[in-house]
Amino acid sequence: MRHTKRFSFDPNQAEFVGIIWLTSKTHPHRLRAGDVIRYDGKLARIVRVNDCAAVVIMSRPVRKFETRFRGPVTFQPAPALFRISPQSECQILNRKTR
Numbered sequence: 001m002r003h004t005k006r007f008s009f010d011p012n013q014a015e016f017v018g019i020i021w022l023t024s025k026t027h028p029h030r031l032r033a034g035d036v037i038r039y040d041g042k043l044a045r046i047v048r049v050n051d052c053a054a055v056v057i058m059s060r061p062v063r064k065f066e067t068r069f070r071g072p073v074t075f076q077p078a079p080a081l082f083r084i085s086p087q088s089e090c091q092i093l094n095r096k097t098r
Helices: 011-025
Strands: 036-039 042-049 053-058 063-066 072-075 079-082
Touching: 036 053
Parallel strands: none
Antiparallel strands: 036 042, 042 053, 053 079, 063 072
């Protein structure tokens, strides 16, 4: 016997969800995908944003060093990828104000 649960529609919950959706869409300080921010004194770009996190990509500096045999080596590390809160208080550099 297969048991499937159907969700019933509760009009009180629909009204509550509508209020949350409207307030989150009009929040002016929420980060958006494509924003360029200053994070720890370095430039970073917001890649993706959802309700609980904003994914940030930040390039790392080029590393230069010499090997034991005096050969110079230049190494470009992969960009750092980390998550912050979508309501973080950081400086947004590319957003135009109205």
